[in-house]
Amino acid sequence: MSTKLSTQNTKKMVTKESIQNAYIDYVLTEGEQPKSVYIFAKKNEMEETEFYQFFGSFDAIEQSLWTDxxxxxxxEIKTQEVWGQYNSRxxxxxxxxxxxxxxxxxxxxxxxxxxKIHKGFSTPTVWQGAKSEFETFASEILKDGIESGELTDRKFFADKYKDALWVQFVFVLNFWLNDISAGFEKTDEAIEKGVNVTFDLFQRSPIDNLLEYGKFLAKNGGMKEKMGF
Structure with a gap:
């Protein structure tokens, strides 16, 4: 009695993560993006339509990786037991x-x-999603810091605190990319010093006292005539 072996379709399921991983493997192996979605899809045994269900371009894959x-x-940090005890810094x-x-x-x-990112003042496309998530997070913790009195609510400037934190983030990222120290210990030092200096600027300083004193004198300028000056 003969038996007939049946074959089954062993095609891998295409997911967002599988495309991301395949893309990372390709660019790190070839040193550049695939020439086309068709070539990339064929190499990874998927249909072009499957690719476009998740991403509209290769840059969109990179953006998603940074954002994720x-x-x-x-x-993850919000699940830490001590999270609720932390101040904004x-x-x-x-x-x-x-x-x-x-x-x-x-x-x-x-x-x-x-x-691959061209240096300039505008945020690179691949970082735009990450920046949006970062700024939402930064705004949240900075608001808490202002409400608790940890940070100074400066008129016109407080809304820019999150921008200063983003600049600090980009600086540390570039520092880390060039860090060759063991365990990237120099980056840890850059984080500590950079974030602390930034938050020091957010807190009350002698300049704030000077500005308030100036406002007081301007508002009560008539007092000097009454005092005979």
């Missing part, structure tokens, strides 16, 4: 340390992606 690391960092430090710890597993990709 950012959102994952925020989600400590929450910012927790984000920075945790982000770069997660990014270690994708350092080769991060280096490849960042090197």
């Amino acid at each position: 690391i950012t959102t994952k960092t925020i989600a 400590e929450k910012a430090l927790s984000f920075f340390y945790s982000f770069f710890e997660l990014l270690k597993s994708k350092r080769s990709f991060a280096t490849y992606s960042a090197k």
Whole structure:
């Protein structure tokens, strides 16, 4: 009695993560993006339509990778038992340390992606999603800091605090990409010093006292005539 073996379709399921991983493998192996979605899809045994169900371009894949690391960092640090006890400065430090710890597993990709970015004042497309998530997070912790009195609510300037934190984030990211110290210990030092200096600027300073004194004198300028000056 003969038996007939049946064959089954062993085609892998295409997911957002499988496309991301395949893309990372391709660019790190070839040193550049695929020439077309068709070539990339064929190499990874998927249909073009399956690719477009998740991404509209290769840059969109890179943007999603940066964004996912950012959102994952925020989600993880908020589950820490001590999170509710942190002030805004400590929450910012927790984000920075945790982000770069997660990014270690994708350092080769991060280096490849960042090197393609043209230097300028505008936010690169691949970082726009990460920036949006970061600014939402930063606004949240900064608001808490202002309400608790930890940070100074300066008119016209307080709304720009999150921008200063983003600048600090980009600086540390570029520092990390060029850091060759063991365990990236120099980056940890840059985070500590950079975030602390930034938050020092957010807090009350002698300049604030001077400005308030100036406002007081301007408002009560008539007092000097009454005092005979």
